[in-house]
Amino acid sequence: MSFDIAIATAFVVAIVTAATPLLFAALGELVTEKSGVLNLGVEGMMLVGAVAGFAATVASGNYLLGILAAAAAGALMALLFAVLTLHLLANQVATGLALTLFGIGLSALIGRSYVGMPLERLPQLAIPGLSDIPFLGPVLFGHDLLVYLGLALVPGIAWFLNRTRPGLVLRAVGENHDAAHAIGYPVRRIRYLATVFGGALCGLGGAYLSLAYTPMWAEAMTSGRGWIALALVVFATWKPWWVLAGAYLFGGMTIGQLHGQGMGLPVPPEVMNMLPYLATILVLVLISRDATRIRLNAPACIGKVFHPDA
Amino acid sequence: MSLKLEARRQTAPIMVWLTPILAVALTLLAGSALFAALGFDPVQALHSYFIQPVSSLYGLAELGVKATPLALIAVGLAIGFRANVWNIGAEGQLTLGAICGGGVALAFYESGGWWTLPLMMAAGVLGGMAWAAIPALLRTRFNASEILVSLMLTYVATLILGMLVRGPWKDPEGFNFPQSRLFDADATLPLLMSGSRLHIGALFALAVVAAGWVLLARSLIGFQVKVIGLAPDAAAYAGFSQKRMVWFCLLLSGGLAGLAGLFEVAGPIGQLTPTVSPGYGFTAIIVAFLGRLNPIGILLAALLLALTFIGGEATQISMGLPVAVTGVFQGMLLFFLLACDVLVRYRLRWQGATPAAAPAPLREAAE
Numbered sequence: 001m002s003f004d005i006a007i008a009t010a011f012v013v014a015i016v017t018a019a020t021p022l023l024f025a026a027l028g029e030l031v032t033e034k035s036g037v038l039n040l041g042v043e044g045m046m047l048v049g050a051v052a053g054f055a056a057t058v059a060s061g062n063y064l065l066g067i068l069a070a071a072a073a074g075a076l077m078a079l080l081f082a083v084l085t086l087h088l089l090a091n092q093v094a095t096g097l098a099l100t101l102f103g104i105g106l107s108a109l110i111g112r113s114y115v116g117m118p119l120e121r122l123p124q125l126a127i128p129g130l131s132d133i134p135f136l137g138p139v140l141f142g143h144d145l146l147v148y149l150g151l152a153l154v155p156g157i158a159w160f161l162n163r164t165r166p167g168l169v170l171r172a173v174g175e176n177h178d179a180a181h182a183i184g185y186p187v188r189r190i191r192y193l194a195t196v197f198g199g200a201l202c203g204l205g206g207a208y209l210s211l212a213y214t215p216m217w218a219e220a221m222t223s224g225r226g227w228i229a230l231a232l233v234v235f236a237t238w239k240p241w242w243v244l245a246g247a248y249l250f251g252g253m254t255i256g257q258l259h260g261q262g263m264g265l266p267v268p269p270e271v272m273n274m275l276p277y278l279a280t281i282l283v284l285v286l287i288s289r290d291a292t293r294i295r296l297n298a299p300a301c302i303g304k305v306f307h308p309d310a
Numbered sequence: 311m312s313l314k315l316e317a318r319r320q321t322a323p324i325m326v327w328l329t330p331i332l333a334v335a336l337t338l339l340a341g342s343a344l345f346a347a348l349g350f351d352p353v354q355a356l357h358s359y360f361i362q363p364v365s366s367l368y369g370l371a372e373l374g375v376k377a378t379p380l381a382l383i384a385v386g387l388a389i390g391f392r393a394n395v396w397n398i399g400a401e402g403q404l405t406l407g408a409i410c411g412g413g414v415a416l417a418f419y420e421s422g423g424w425w426t427l428p429l430m431m432a433a434g435v436l437g438g439m440a441w442a443a444i445p446a447l448l449r450t451r452f453n454a455s456e457i458l459v460s461l462m463l464t465y466v467a468t469l470i471l472g473m474l475v476r477g478p479w480k481d482p483e484g485f486n487f488p489q490s491r492l493f494d495a496d497a498t499l500p501l502l503m504s505g506s507r508l509h510i511g512a513l514f515a516l517a518v519v520a521a522g523w524v525l526l527a528r529s530l531i532g533f534q535v536k537v538i539g540l541a542p543d544a545a546a547y548a549g550f551s552q553k554r555m556v557w558f559c560l561l562l563s564g565g566l567a568g569l570a571g572l573f574e575v576a577g578p579i580g581q582l583t584p585t586v587s588p589g590y591g592f593t594a595i596i597v598a599f600l601g602r603l604n605p606i607g608i609l610l611a612a613l614l615l616a617l618t619f620i621g622g623e624a625t626q627i628s629m630g631l632p633v634a635v636t637g638v639f640q641g642m643l644l645f646f647l648l649a650c651d652v653l654v655r656y657r658l659r660w661q662g663a664t665p666a667a668a669p670a671p672l673r674e675a676a677e
Contacts (some may be wrong), residue, residue: 024318040457056636062590076525080645084645084648084649086615088648088649088651088652089315089652089655089656090649090651090652091648092339093396093457094595094599094644095648097398097595097644098596098645098648099641099646100637101592101593101595101596101641101643101644102637102640102641102642102645103641104634104641105635105636105637105638105639105640105641106634106637106638106641108632108634108637109632109634109635109637109638112632112634172373176314198336209505219634223465224461224462226460227458227461227462230458231455231458231462234455234458250404264311269471270469270472270473270476271469271473272467273469274465274469274470277462277463277465277466278462278466280458280462281448281454281458281459281462281463284448284454284455284459285448285452285454286457287452288452288453288454289452289453289454291453294453297554307315307317
């Protein structure tokens with residue numbers, strides 16, 4: 001019996017760990033998209049965040065500094081994107097792809113001396129007494145700082161977007177930038193802030209991979225999670241709580257397929273590894289087929305160039 | 311005084327071709343800074359990256375070898391991009407083309423004939439088209455983003471290829487290495503130049519560039535592509551079907567990517583291996599933009615980006631530079647190009663601070 005509890009505990013804890021990078025990245029992209037900016041560079045920002053977080057942690061021996069460095073690196077990448085799309089009015093789809101290609105190369109370049117370097121996992125914050133309760137202790141109180149931060153961001157972002165005036169302005173800018181500009185809101189500045197904030201969260205998502213999920217650096221270690229996060233935003237119809245549900249669903253599937261491989265199911269490992277990608281497609285299809293629902297929930301100005309004088 | 315962007319009445323035709331040159335120059339400058347930051351002498355590094363590798367006949371032939379898949383894929387992508395159909399998964403379609411074409415080669419191993427290669431090419435094209443048909447179907451039927459679907463399928467394609475070369479298609483005499491048999495002579499592309507790896511695929515790439523140009527400049531469907539991209543409402547009014555366009559663009563670019571994949575395995579590689587491309591499908595996106603979504607421009611851009619691959623390989627050996635520098639170069643090039651492109655549609659104007667106050671009364675009225 002106690003053995004089963006140990007397995008169940010490990011299973012749930014692993015799901016939380018697998019879901020957290022997706023949660024950060026998808027929440028960041030959600031805020032960016034709500035302001036009307038489509039940044040397809042999530043994968044690139046996550047990778048640069050992952051390598052920056054790892055390098056800073058190794059150099060300083062301080063996880064907090066590593067986490068901050070990752071957020072800063074993601075924010076810087078997003079700033080690059082913002083300058084190109086908001087000031088130089090470049091196509092957002094093309095710029096996002098460029099950001100991903102650039103991020104893959106840059107992170108590999110920065111990270112080449114860190115490949116194979118061991119690092120201790122980001123420590124879990126144990127709460128004396130509570131963390132020792134069987135099952136519930138580790139599942140509820142045995143996580144690291146970033147897991148709690150990610151979970152706290154969900155209600156935080158939902159509250160900000162739906163219940164505060166700046167949140168309303170951000171959404172207005174995303175729905176109709178010309179009207180928002182006519183009323184006198186600084187469309188460009190708001191989009192800068194939303195994009196950079198989104199980049200910082202993508203950086204944190206990457207750092208979670210390199211500091212906690214698999215504490216190491218490897219080239220292209222995000223393996224498509226940035227793109228899955230983009231799909232999760234659509235899946236969630238731009239709602240933070242649904243992002244949480246989607247991230248945990250995908251975390252569960254990742255861990256489920258890993259366990260399936262471990263138990264020696266008579267299926268080639270490659271087929272199991274395909275599951276998250278196929279599930280992403282399935283989820284996209286299920287959500288997108290309701291065109292009205294997407295139209296009602298998607299920010300109306302997403303991806304459109306804003307030029308104040310035009 | 312501030313620098314303002316003023317929309318041009320029409321795009322500036324000179325700028326369309328000047329900005330790529332400007333972008334290349336800026337990339338070289340930024341690249342020098344990067345080399346200096348990595349502790350290499352920038353002049354020497356640039357020389358061994360961009361000039362040394364192509365200062366021999368073999369090097370020039372290699373340029374053709376690597377430009378072939380880039381040009382093939384980019385022509386298809388560019389036609390899609392013009393119609394706002396974003397096929398980002400050409401790498402996956404390339405992989406499927408390699409799998410299907412390579413499968414034919416293995417099926418008729420030492421039992422083929424003159425017809426083996428044409429059959430392989432047909433299989434490669436169909437494989438790429440089939441893989442691109444999935445995002446086309448899901449986009450037209452269920453409204454799912456072709457960007458995300460085609461990209462997810464790239465990961466799936468790589469896993470399928472890995473499964474095949476580690477499993478049923480593994481070379482029985484290959485000491486358990488994850489690769490297929492070497493293709494026999496009937497299944498290998500003829501070379502254009504002995505002593506090099508330049509194969510007849512390069513001629514196909516040239517033909518596709520020419521055909522792409524004719525299609526865009528002279529055909530009805532090319533006209534529809536341009537109208538749908540520039541003015542979707544006008545296209546709908548004219549009765550051009552958006553759905554048919556999605557199918558056309560995805561099948562065309564998928565088929566060309568599949569052909570490029572088949573050429574890789576039937577030419578330079580000569581067998582199926584777990585990876586059949588150093589990212590041609592993604593680099594082709596840069597090629598398409600750098601070539602101004604114009605087939606002739608794409609040919610030049612493909613040669614330039616091919617040079618970044620060769621330079622990356624050469625400096626990895628000669629100077630110990632990490633191969634990732636290639637990706638950084640390619641990403642920077644696209645950044646600079648997108649940044650410079652602002653000059654095509656806008657003109658820079660120095661402007662005093664006074665006229666900027668226009669929205670103020672509106673703001674007061676609203677409050």
